[in-house]
Amino acid sequence: MRNVWIIFSKELRSYFVSPIAYLMLTMFAVIFGFFFWNALGYFVFMGMQAQMRGRMMPMNINEEVIRPLLANVSVIGLFFIPMITMRLFAEEKRSGTIELLTTSPVRDVEVILGKWLAALALYVCMLLTSALNFAFLFKYGNPDWKPLAMGYLGLLLQAGALLAIGTFISTLTKNQIIAGAATFGVCLLLWVLEWVSGYENATWAQVLAYMSVINHFESFSKGVLDSKDAIFYLSLIFLGLFFTARSMESLRWRS
């Protein structure tokens, strides 16, 4: 456990001493700010229109502002995740520092967990910048906080799964660009898989749709904790980290 912490703190520091962390936090804050402003603008516009027509439609800030916002975050997460994970192992392989880690008295699992948790922590920091916007929402409105919390939990699980996949891909190459591009491709594919369910209902289509990470986020954005979706993400995390461990082991046999 101590070794996980050592690796974790070193990795997290590496993010924050380089421009990567600040670039991502800023980019995310700006993009999310725009989404928030947009969603709120639309909400206000709809409210005014309803007033002008003279009949009050039931309006729900959770349903009409928070839910689409969280869905948007889940999508832009796909773009940020490759940037977080691409360096994790690829950089160590290129610079040779991997030799330090693999000849130190630490287990591969500890290295992998430390790195993955650091990536997740950076993602959490990124998500935290969005809390500022929601703080305004809570100051001037009265949304329900429980669906929001559930939505954040869903984002965290989804990011954990995709970060695990990204970590795995990063062990496959010495080249960060390749690791980043491949991770982005896989993430995107895992997202669009859901589209087949639009026109096809055969078993294979159902399987493909089931594998789509976005599909499983829906329940969270509604504020529902569906064990089947949570288990999907958790098993994806496990699978990604398991592959990472196998890949790290094979590194030794092949290199």
Next chain:
Amino acid sequence: MITVKNLTKRYARNTAVDHISFQVEKGQIVGFLGPNGAGKTTTMRMITCFLPPTSGAATVAGFDVLEQPLEVKKRIGYLPETPPLYPEMETGDYLAFVGKLKGLKGAELRRQVDYVCDRCAVTDVKKTLLGKLSKGYRQRVGLAQAIIHNPDVLILDEPTAGLDPKQINETRELIKSLAGSHTIILSTHILPEVEQTCEQVIIINKGKLVATDSVHNLQNRARGAETMLVEIAGRGGSVDSGEVQRRLERVGGVSRVVMKHSRDGHNTFEVESRKGFVRGDLARAVVEAGWDLNELRPTAMSLEEIFLQLTGSEAHAPSGELAGKGVK
């Protein structure tokens, strides 16, 4: 301390290390010698648990590298060919990080960081980013991280590669000073380095063990017969080289005299003798004949020549004259 038995590493197409066996005693400093691509790094990587051997076994302090890698890793300090440095970290933080990885903590960690900084002369760059260090400093920080947990065994892969002559000397002195308390294996393809720093040599070529012996024995073994260069000048005129040759050949123990070159009345001969103590007789013979003895110098075989002989390379050693002599 280190036992290697029939260690073999095979890749898909080639065998990098082929049934190598050797032993290193505690406190020894051993030179691991071989041309580039001989399998030095691969062997070292197997001893440090970075690579698993295809077959054979290696043990460090009694622990097998495959069975108990964590125990082995605790006892090994390893400096790979390129020092494993994170460019975005400061020297002090980096050494503390490595120390923690190796299991140090608290006051002991701080003490060790200060100690290795002092030992490897990197205290003045403690607050500098590793990415901004010069090659010499990088190498020294690499050495510092290898000894931070005071390991029993130190494995150094070409520790002086890419350094300038002054830095090379400093690094060698540092390594020598570490011997005694640590068992050291250092790989190199620079021969004088082994002559200067190591007690024991392991020579490998193309993945195979060629020789393992002490530096001294190896030199003696290769020498077999002693060879001397003798430069002779005539008093106030040239000497008859034929006459000199005959006289020298008559000295007891001399087996062969070859005229090397002759310039301005200075004649240089190469004299081969069976036993090692004919220098006095040679000098006397020259002086008694009324010539000047300008130089009389044994040409000990350098490791370079031994190495070329043992590895069967066709390239000639710089001094040339001895290459090709058989080694029994």
